Amino acid sequence: MRRIAGHVVLGALGLACVLPIYWLYAASLRRPGDVHDQSPLPWPLSLANYTDAFAKTDITGMLLNTTVIAAASAVGQLLIALFASYAMAAWRFRGHRVAHLLFVGTWLVPFQVTMLPNYTLLARLGLLETLAGVVVPTLCSALGVLLLREHLLNFPKELLEAARMDGRSSWTILWTVVVPVLRPVLAALGILLFINAWNEYFWPALVLQRSNAVIQLGIRSFMGTEGNDWGPLMATAGLASLPVLLLYLVLQRQIVNAFVRSGLK
Template identity: 70%
Template sequence: MTTDAPAARPSAPLRDRVGDVAGRILLTATALVCVFPIYWLFATALRRPEDVASLSPIPWPLSLRNFSDAAHEVNITSLIANTFVVAALSAVGQLLIALLAAYAFAVYTFPLQRLLYLAFVGTWLVPFQVTMLPNYILLTRLGLLDTLVGVVLPTLCSALAILLLRQHLAAFPKELIAAARIDGRSSWSILWTVVVPNLRPALAALAILLFINEWNEYFWPAVVLRRSNAVLQLGLRSFMGTEGDQWGPMMAVAGLACLPVLVLYLLLQRHIVNAFVRSGLK
């Protein structure tokens, strides 16, 4: 009976090592699959115009001709600036409104609270196509069609953002809020000096999700901005025509559109990882 135990011990570390290697291989393969379309995007943008249709995985010789052609076709700086303004204003507006609403639902008690919360979150299940026409009519009456304000205004309230922040606030230690009230702080002061500093990872993760969602939005800007291609996603239409698509300049502009989002993610990466790891405060 004592001779079987030592023989079984070496197999456990071996299984752990095999599982670790298999997991790393799987993660590496998954990462390569996810990164390859982005690599091909930039590889196509850096090819010479006559080599755009090439299937070679390495773009050689390198060329910036597609970027210069794109710059002559559209005002890339203006497109990036307009898109950034729209995405930033929408993300900040959604984050602020969601924070206030989630704080009210999580901290205060009032009549029909649960029913109102369920009804509010239920709006998340309503397809955007259902509310598109009322929003369009409202913008028409306000005279905001063909303006960036008209693109931003209907997006300022997000039921998903409220749901996510409310879950984090529900796990927030109520003792900290009670102690702040004993110190004589107002509800507004408690929110910004006690709650928000402890929710930075969650707020950062939600901010980048909202920003990326609005940055990549195509349908609603296409409805509102009828006479202009003022944002990046609409600017890409300039390279599509009946005589053929200009894939090189299109990939160049699409590559430039990826850079601000990548920079934003790198700046907020630590907060985003913390938010997903912690999944709220305990």
């Protein structure tokens, strides 16, 4: 009895979670006149909403920009987190605790509290309305640092010790000993950081206020005060989520584990 109840509850929950996503793609694939149809299966299928969206905005350009931003953020965050966590795990040094607290502390400072000084600094650096302006402020990911630190603290010390005895420099040890062993962890973290950067809204909205250079902002161009252009709007939203969802189809296990392990974003 309990077993059946469990399955029913999970089934209902799974359905509630997936239905909106299904509806997004179903509506986007209906013929432009049928967008508001409520038949469960979109039929006849049509790509007209997609061609419409591509014709009205530079979707290709926005997807490309978003890919560049997400990849640059993920790689940058990964490198900086690797260095910082290596420092905190491989040495004991004065200020160790302070450094740790500084990383943890960023979670307690909401963006909205620091955004005005950030904005003026971006303006002074000439980074407003640029893709670099979206990437640079987010390059230090406290999540990445703390997650890698935890893994490095469990790193077999004998390996480091042996490499050191060989007279290798800490830089060589990082790339020849630490990185190869951590590769799966780095890959999982990299995917997580890429997804977060892809879905990021706040920084693009702050930096790219006058242009719609990334897909998350581009979706808004089909929303209007007079009403929404539903067909291309659904198509654009579908395209904005598609890369991450495809990545998820392929790497489901790794992605779920990376998120659940990391917990905090």
